[in-house]
Amino acid sequence: MLSEHVRRIIVLLMNKELIINVTPSEVTIALVEDKQLVELNKEQRKTGFSVGDIYLGKVKKIMPGLNAAFVNIGYEKDAFIHYLDLGPQFSTLHKLVGNLTARKRTPRFENLKLDPNLGKAGKISSYIATGQTILVQIAKEAISTKGPRLTSDISLAGRNVVLIPFSNKISISQKIKSSEERKRLKRIAESFLPQNYGLIIRTAAVGKQDEDLENDIRTLVDRWEVALEKVGQQEPPALLLGEMNRTTALLRDLLNGSFSNIYVDDSAVYDEVRDYIRTIAPEKEKIVKRYKGSVPIFDNFDISRQIKSLFAKYVTLRKGAYLIIEHTEALHVVDVNSGNRAKVDNDQEQTALDVNLQAAAEIARQLRLRDMGGIIVIDFIDLAKGEHRQTLYDTMKQLMSTDRAKHTVLPLSKFGLMQITRQRVRPETQMDVRETCPTCHGTGTITPSILLDEQIENKIAYYVNEKHLSYIKLRVSPFVRAFLMRGVWPIRLRWMLKYKCYIRIVSDQSTGFVETKFFRRGNEELV
Numbered sequence: 001m002l003s004e005h006v007r008r009i010i011v012l013l014m015n016k017e018l019i020i021n022v023t024p025s026e027v028t029i030a031l032v033e034d035k036q037l038v039e040l041n042k043e044q045r046k047t048g049f050s051v052g053d054i055y056l057g058k059v060k061k062i063m064p065g066l067n068a069a070f071v072n073i074g075y076e077k078d079a080f081i082h083y084l085d086l087g088p089q090f091s092t093l094h095k096l097v098g099n100l101t102a103r104k105r106t107p108r109f110e111n112l113k114l115d116p117n118l119g120k121a122g123k124i125s126s127y128i129a130t131g132q133t134i135l136v137q138i139a140k141e142a143i144s145t146k147g148p149r150l151t152s153d154i155s156l157a158g159r160n161v162v163l164i165p166f167s168n169k170i171s172i173s174q175k176i177k178s179s180e181e182r183k184r185l186k187r188i189a190e191s192f193l194p195q196n197y198g199l200i201i202r203t204a205a206v207g208k209q210d211e212d213l214e215n216d217i218r219t220l221v222d223r224w225e226v227a228l229e230k231v232g233q234q235e236p237p238a239l240l241l242g243e244m245n246r247t248t249a250l251l252r253d254l255l256n257g258s259f260s261n262i263y264v265d266d267s268a269v270y271d272e273v274r275d276y277i278r279t280i281a282p283e284k285e286k287i288v289k290r291y292k293g294s295v296p297i298f299d300n301f302d303i304s305r306q307i308k309s310l311f312a313k314y315v316t317l318r319k320g321a322y323l324i325i326e327h328t329e330a331l332h333v334v335d336v337n338s339g340n341r342a343k344v345d346n347d348q349e350q351t352a353l354d355v356n357l358q359a360a361a362e363i364a365r366q367l368r369l370r371d372m373g374g375i376i377v378i379d380f381i382d383l384a385k386g387e388h389r390q391t392l393y394d395t396m397k398q399l400m401s402t403d404r405a406k407h408t409v410l411p412l413s414k415f416g417l418m419q420i421t422r423q424r425v426r427p428e429t430q431m432d433v434r435e436t437c438p439t440c441h442g443t444g445t446i447t448p449s450i451l452l453d454e455q456i457e458n459k460i461a462y463y464v465n466e467k468h469l470s471y472i473k474l475r476v477s478p479f480v481r482a483f484l485m486r487g488v489w490p491i492r493l494r495w496m497l498k499y500k501c502y503i504r505i506v507s508d509q510s511t512g513f514v515e516t517k518f519f520r521r522g523n524e525e526l527v
Helices: 004-013 090-101 179-192 210-231 246-254 267-280 282-287 303-310 348-370 386-400 449-467 478-485 491-499
Strands: 016-022 026-033 036-044 054-063 068-072 079-082 133-140 149-151 161-165 170-172 197-201 238-241 259-264 288-290 314-316 322-327 331-337 374-379 407-409 417-422 471-476 502-507 517-520
Touching (some): 016 267, 054 210, 079 133, 090 133, 090 210, 161 210, 170 179, 179 197, 179 210, 210 238, 267 288, 282 288, 322 348, 331 348, 348 386, 386 407, 386 417, 449 471, 449 478, 478 502, 491 502
Parallel strands (some): 170 197, 259 288, 331 374
Antiparallel strands (some): 016 026, 054 068, 054 133, 054 238, 133 149, 161 197, 374 417, 407 417, 471 517
16 A cells, blocks of 8 residues: 555646636536546536525524425525524524624624533524525535535635634644644634634645735635624625635645646636736746637637546446445445456456556546535445455545545445445536437437547457467447548558557447457457
8 A cells, every 4th residue: 555655745746737618608627637528517607506695584484394494595406504503603593694684783703702502402493484584505415306505604715724613713724743733724724713613624734835825814704794794784595705716716625746737718808817817826827828729718628528428327447347336315335346347357256356446546536527426336246355455445445535625435335336425515516428329310329429430449459469369350330430440641550660569450240339249360259
């Protein structure tokens, strides 16, 4: 296993790029590490209701059995808040909101007297009632048939710190290990933080100067005071304070020394991103670049092909192994299959371990890429040896350690299943990767043909490298043969030069559009 120090060095050496594609309806943001797509975020433009938004809402219904309430914040479905989400200082917040809505004279926020904290065993009906105005923040966006999830334990995230009104506690990220740095950061925070404000110091604050943290704190305090001023000016439901959009939120959370480039294909968003970078890290302004190519930005950076490849139900791995990813309302299921590899390798236990470790790396990537949340159940290939099961568990925990979402990885059960819980605050990212079948003219659908050449090449690489073949014959449909043979520099010729193998391609009308058969010399079919 890699040490924590070595793992951090590897992470820092990664070449991270942000590719931003802007259309009239949405902004799609791709995070690429060493040219490999690892995260994809889609933000609908002008839709609102994002995580972190602060609203003035009205309680619609109390649910004593759930110890929760439904709140109207202007969304098509009422939002949900549980008693435990009211926050320890809800009584103080409720009094403040009541005074502001009644336009009563109130002391400055830092001069407020805080009430005792709420107990964890209370009843929501003791604190709020139907028709009451309530200040809330979106904790989770609407997912499927559910409305947004709310909290009244308000927090405002900045680049280096997270501000928590109605608190006087200063916390420091556990990822900051140096005791000297922790003491320095806490000393700076105590010197600038007003009364009745708590603070969480983020990992990004390491090495920052006093004025950087001071500016961050003052900016967040000003934003909170602006939100309070609007309470007495708005009628619920009303947005008081909008979180920054997904683009700048990602930059806030991800930007570090390993970020090399940010490409944007829209001038307005380019200016917005550049201004934000100039504010938080002036020395990095030059990494923001305006893309002006004639080819779509996602095609130019090979994002489109990766999206089609990675969002399908079937995800191929090396040497014929593959994953099947199924989604249900309750959970996500991932099935690991060895494919053709199990038929050619002799050591079944070692093969199972190799495939499982390869699958674990891809699954960790898929969870981030699709932003899969809730319960994920993985059916790995059965392992007989206890040390192999422990190796797989340790590897999965290591691979998940770079995931920013809160998660828990459980050891393999006696049935060979691994359970992962992962925080879900936004709807899962899904892409429609189907295309009309040219054979039946739209009465059915097929997996993307754009991936077919990649799948064929993977098999050729396997037969050449593992089986040491110097001759391979492919039997494909006429459409596929024409595609592989077209041009002065056809794909077939490139494969032959790359793998130093003679490749013959023959067409067969009876072969399905995405079906490919492989033969060695003597017309013996390869399985």
